[in-house]
Amino acid sequence: MSVWRQLVGQEPAVAVLSAAAAGEGMTHSWLFTGPPGSGRTVAARAFAAALQCESRTGCGECAHCRTVMAGTHADVRFVEPEGLSISVAEMRSLVQTAARRPSTGRWQIVIVADADRLTEGASNALLKAVEEPPARTVFLLCAPSDHPEDVMVTIRSRCRVVTLRTPPADAIARVLIERDGIDEERARWAASVCGGHVGRARRLATDEAARSRRAEVLRIPVSLRRPDDVFAFADLLITAAEADAVAESARRDEAEEAELRIAMGGDGTGRGTAGAKRAAEAAVNQLRKRQKSRATRTQRDSIDLALVDLANFYRDVLVYPTGATLTHPDHEDQIRSAAERWSPESTLRRLEAVLECREALQLNVKPRIAVEAMVTALARG
Numbered sequence: 001m002s003v004w005r006q007l008v009g010q011e012p013a014v015a016v017l018s019a020a021a022a023g024e025g026m027t028h029s030w031l032f033t034g035p036p037g038s039g040r041t042v043a044a045r046a047f048a049a050a051l052q053c054e055s056r057t058g059c060g061e062c063a064h065c066r067t068v069m070a071g072t073h074a075d076v077r078f079v080e081p082e083g084l085s086i087s088v089a090e091m092r093s094l095v096q097t098a099a100r101r102p103s104t105g106r107w108q109i110v111i112v113a114d115a116d117r118l119t120e121g122a123s124n125a126l127l128k129a130v131e132e133p134p135a136r137t138v139f140l141l142c143a144p145s146d147h148p149e150d151v152m153v154t155i156r157s158r159c160r161v162v163t164l165r166t167p168p169a170d171a172i173a174r175v176l177i178e179r180d181g182i183d184e185e186r187a188r189w190a191a192s193v194c195g196g197h198v199g200r201a202r203r204l205a206t207d208e209a210a211r212s213r214r215a216e217v218l219r220i221p222v223s224l225r226r227p228d229d230v231f232a233f234a235d236l237l238i239t240a241a242e243a244d245a246v247a248e249s250a251r252r253d254e255a256e257e258a259e260l261r262i263a264m265g266g267d268g269t270g271r272g273t274a275g276a277k278r279a280a281e282a283a284v285n286q287l288r289k290r291q292k293s294r295a296t297r298t299q300r301d302s303i304d305l306a307l308v309d310l311a312n313f314y315r316d317v318l319v320y321p322t323g324a325t326l327t328h329p330d331h332e333d334q335i336r337s338a339a340e341r342w343s344p345e346s347t348l349r350r351l352e353a354v355l356e357c358r359e360a361l362q363l364n365v366k367p368r369i370a371v372e373a374m375v376t377a378l379a380r381g
Contacts (some may be wrong), residue, residue, distance in 0.1 A: 003046040003058035003065055007039050008175050008198050009167035017043065017161060021050035021058060027160045028133040031115070032142045034164030036308075037197025040142040046071060046109045048076050048140060052105040064105055075105040078114040081297065088121030095129040095354060098137050115141040116150040123152045129300060130158045166196035176205055192329055195312060200305070213240045217306045219343045221313050221350070222334050224379040234372040241302035241367070300361055303371065307358050314351040318344060346381040353377035 004014045020026045030047070032040040049068035050058030052075065059065055067073040070205045079086065079094060084157075112118070118126065130139055141159060169191040172184075175198065176187035182205045194201035203210045217240075220233045312327040313335070314336045320339040325334060338347070357374035361367060 001060045003053075003060045005060075006042050006046050006069075009171035010039060010043065010164050013043060013162050013164055016052065021047065021053070021056050023056070023270045025160070028137060029130045029139045029155075029159040030085065030141065031156060032140065032164065033145050033150075033161060033195060035166050036144065037195065037200055037247065038164040038166055039113065039198060040164060041113045044140040045078070045143055046111075048073075048109045048111060050137075051107050051109060051138065052076065058195065068184035073105065073158065075102045075107065076109045076268065078111045078113065081117045085117045085119050086112070086114070086122050088119060088125055091118065091122035091125040093157050095125055098139070099134050101134075102136050105228055106136070108134070109140065110137070111140045111142070113142050115155075116143040118152075122371065123155060127152065127155050129157075130155055150281045153340060156209060159226040167198060169196075172196070172198055172201050182206065184381060191269070193327070195308065213306070214321050216240065217309050218313055218328060218331055218334070219377065221317075221374070222338060224375070227379075230372065230375045234375045237303060237306055237375075238373050241299045242307065267363055279375070300367060303367055304358060304361060307361075307374075309353050311351060311354045311358075314347055314354065317342065317347045318351070342381065350381060 004018065007014055015194060016025075030044075032044050034040050045068065046058060049060075049065045050056065052064040052068055052073060053059055054064060060069070064073065068076050071078060077094065077097065079090070080191040094110060098108055102108045129137075133139065137158075141155070169188075171183075172194065173187045175192035176182045176190060177184055178304040180187075180202060182190075182202075186205050187201075190205035192202060204214065205229070216236060220236075223229065224233065232266075300371065311329075313331070315332075316326045316328055316335045317338045320335050326335060328335065342350075353374050356377075357370050360370040360373075
């Protein structure tokens with residue numbers, strides 16, 4: 001199976017990347033942009049596999065393709081922020097490693113999954129490497145857009161940009177049916193309500209809890225009636241996000257800690273193990289700090305996902321009279337009722353309140369404060 005089959009509805013981008021892997025228009029720095037769920041990191045990983053592929057096609061069968069897609073290739077490094085940002089120390093270490101010659105593959109490849117989360121210092125450290133890259137090193141950066149607020153202008157100007165589009169619902173449904181074995185009815189429903197986000201579609205199709213949380217979030221706009229509803233629904237959003245973070249982190253955190261203790265010899269017994277135990281405990285404490293930061297990021301990402309659902313609901317209310325396609329077609333009755341009761345001006349104010357909450361979270365405002373302010377504005381209209 002070709003590595004390009006991982007990309008859903010991105011035929012123009014696949015054509016560009018396939019040609020580059022074969023040697024046409026190849027450069028050392030690439031920037032993958034596109035809306036959430038479009039497959040930026042999937043495209044970067046598939047491109048890395050094609051660059052290392054024995055046939056330069058991304059065959060999906062050779063050892064290079066398989067190990068790159070599995071995340072175990074010795075010459076491909078995948079960087080994703082554990083917390084809210086990628087630090088300068090982490091980027092400097094990565095740049096030094098990337099300067100080495102490839103050990104088994106054709107290229108030394110660095111994939112930065114969330115280049116928009118680079119701190120200013122980390123961006124400057126990366127810029128030096130992008131300006132004068134080693135002969136056999138390739139940097140693949142992924143960000144929501146190439147706007148200066150997402151990626152430093154001087155980095156962007158040195159990259160070849162690949163823009164991904166929102167995958168069509170039919171393409172998403174086809175992948176869920178053929179690759180994930182999901183029944184057709186549920187796959188088509190998930191594809192129609194995911195907002196073009198392939199990962200979200202898969203989760204909605206397979207996770208009952210995710211479907212329940214979405215339903216709870218979309219109940220908020222039409223259920224805000226009493227003053228105390230503000231705190232109840234704000235608490236619902238925060239609690240659901242915390243539950244998401246705990247569920248996603250718990251198993252991973254436990255496994256990481258166990259692996260670290262074994263690697264450091266912290267579980268040893270007998271004479272001469274005291275030093276190893278102290279070193280292991282120090283390393284575990286550092287790991288727990290990173291895990292706490294990662295859990296914070298997971299919680300905020302979960303809240304943001306709920307806010308996107310809310311924003312799309314108000315968008316649907318605004319465009320309903322025009323007959324435009326709805327992002328929440330399974331809630332058409334509630335959308336129609338809201339469109340009849342609310343004026344376009346009040347709907348727009350509610351939409352702006354959701355967008356302002358998203359911006360506040362990006363500026364590190366405490367989630368509960370930002371969410372309570374938003375729900376208060378939603379109740380006022």
